[in-house]
Amino acid sequence: MKEGDKPSPGSDWPTDLSGPVTALPDHSRVWIAFSGGLDSTLLLRVAAACHGSVTALHINHQLQPDHEQTEQFCRAVCQALGVRLVIERVDVPVGCSASGGLEQAARDARYRVFRSHLQAGDLLLMAHHADDQAETVLFRLLRGSGVDGLSGMPAYRPLGEGSLFRPWLDISRERLEQVAADIGLDWIEDASNRSEVHDRNYLRHSVMPGLKQRWPELLKRMSRSAGACADSARLNRRLAELRWQECGDGQGRIRLDRFRQLDEMEQRNLIRWWIENNGWPVPSMASWRQVLAELLDAADDRAPELRGEGFTLRRYRGRLYLVPEVTVPGRPAELRPGQPLRWGAWTLRLEPMEDGASPETPVLPIRVSTRQGGERVKPSPGRPSRALKTWLQEQGVPPWERARLPLVYEGAPGAGELVAIGNLWCSERYSGSAPAAGWRLVVEREFD
Structure with missing residues (x-):
């Protein structure tokens, strides 16, 4: 120097x-x-x-x-x-x-x-x-x-x-x-x-x-061995990403027909990557072969699942679902303008038709609850109502999700009209460019 x-x-x-x-x-x-x-x-x-x-x-x-x-x-x-x-x-x-x-x-x-x-x-x-x-x-x-x-x-x-x-x-x-x-x-x-x-x-x-x-x-x-394992882990993740592109259905699920074409090691690698990529720890399995066999080969009327910390891996209608553990309120809740309501994995809010403008139409009582049984829905104006249970089945909504979907009613308790079902359907009274009710109902799901 x-x-x-x-x-x-x-x-x-x-x-x-x-x-x-x-x-x-x-x-x-x-x-x-x-x-x-x-x-x-x-x-x-x-x-x-x-x-x-x-x-x-x-x-x-x-x-x-x-x-x-x-x-x-x-x-x-x-x-x-x-x-x-x-x-x-x-x-x-x-x-x-x-x-x-x-x-x-x-x-x-x-x-x-x-x-x-x-x-x-x-x-x-x-x-x-x-x-x-x-x-x-x-x-x-x-x-x-x-x-x-x-x-x-x-x-x-x-x-x-x-x-x-x-x-x-x-x-x-x-x-x-x-x-x-x-x-x-x-x-x-x-x-x-x-x-x-x-x-x-x-x-x-x-x-x-x-x-x-x-x-x-x-x-x-040991450092060299750890480095070699890190290289292998990166290759495993890259392979899983490629297989996800082949097996994913574009909606965050795995198509079983494509998944079955993978060999067992690739299936296990993809499942582990899928769990980790969503931020959950991979469960310690004594036999992944048995777990995969149950998910793939169980009869159609069975409901195989793998439980982990914070999630459950489920099968339904030719798809594998990674289902987060969420808790929904135990009783109905009121939805008010300007006060977003958290409901399990969903967030609901009422917005005026135009930003910064207050609609002339007053807000009728809006409440949110889960299914109690016997509900009916009228998805199209001028057509008869249908059993909600049947409608959900036709939409391909998995059984575990039906029980925690937020159902939105307009009107007094006991006499209200069903105007929205989670983020699956919303009445024209609260949707579109000019909602008839003067308010737009926005329902967002966290994992979408």
């Missing part, structure tokens, strides 16, 4: 640490997930040196007796660095019985906070390193994960409206400890990290040291 030249950002730090932190993906604002531990404290200091303006985000799970001291330590570190700090306290149910137990519940709470803070263009840095990656791959292997799980943690992925980036996945924990010792770094050790009650800690303290001693190149080897 010539006399008078300004040092490059982060030049006081080893290049293997500062390089990945300096060369970040495109972003408008940098956040640091800051726990107060060695890894995140070191990352915060390097990021602050490389970028100047960063924001630390500390999440206090309130699970450890010393959580107040940890929070105060984070405040002190950020104050000394001149870094803005955001602290969020979350409540994690100690007796949590959810899948993954307390660890998973704490992680879910943590990521909810991350998503709530990240805006478009924001980048959240996390201090996961090569040892964390190896532990993740081994942990998922023991759980029976496929190539998606064995690909480990991605270095970069979307998160909420922003993105998450792990710059140190190729750096070992030993290297971070060495740098921390060289500079005399202070950090807070989470007491729970020493407890081998948790599976990950058992792997970290009782399994990984022996593996690394036996195979000194373990971290690099």
Whole structure:
């Protein structure tokens, strides 16, 4: 460096640490997930040196007796660095019985906070390193994960409206400890990290040291294997997208006649992709072959299904449906102008004929309810009414959807006229360019 030249950002730090932190993906604002531990404290200091303006985000799970001291330590570190700090306290149910137990519940709470803070263009840095990656791959292997799980943690992925980036996945924990010792770094050790009650800690303290001693190149080897699995997972997703183009019916469903032409591996791959692409976790199946056989081969009068977390996979009239779990109100509700009504997966609202104008015709009472039995509909003026049950069957509405469709009535309870059926049909009194009632009824479905 010539006399008078300004040092490059982060030049006081080893290049293997500062390089990945300096060369970040495109972003408008940098956040640091800051726990107060060695890894995140070191990352915060390097990021602050490389970028100047960063924001630390500390999440206090309130699970450890010393959580107040940890929070105060984070405040002190950020104050000394001149870094803005955001602290969020979350409540994690100690007796949590959810899948993954307390660890998973704490992680879910943590990521909810991350998503709530990240805006478009924001980048959240996390201090996961090569040892964390190896532990993740081994942990998922023991759980029976496929190539998606064995690909480990991605270095970069979307998160909420922003993105998450792990710059140190190729750096070992030993290297971070060495740098921390060289500079005399202070950090807070989470007491729970020493407890081998948790599976990950058992792997970290009782399994990984022996593996690394036996195979000194373990971290690099596992990283290569994780990369190969990530490549396979990308190919699987690409294949599923191609098969979706062949088997999808254009309305978010799978045509069984096309689906049956795929071999079993492609069928399973497409179903897994379909579930994941809609944001749900893929159920752990002991035998996908049996599940697929039930969906494909059950008699026409049967109703086979696969239940997952937040959804159900169903079959009806030659189609497979991915049905979200939704809850509809238990009693009728009134729909008023200017007050959208949420009804399960539907949103209903009344709009005047012209934007900003109030119709001359007053609004008659409008109420929304579900089927009670015996309803009749008159879909065409001048023609007799028909049983709603028969009409829904003719429209191909699946049985599970008929029970939660919002039915819209005009008039007093008990004497009203059915004027709309979900987003399937609406009377000319409330539809078209000039609704006779003076108001237009808009019914939108979330998943369409």
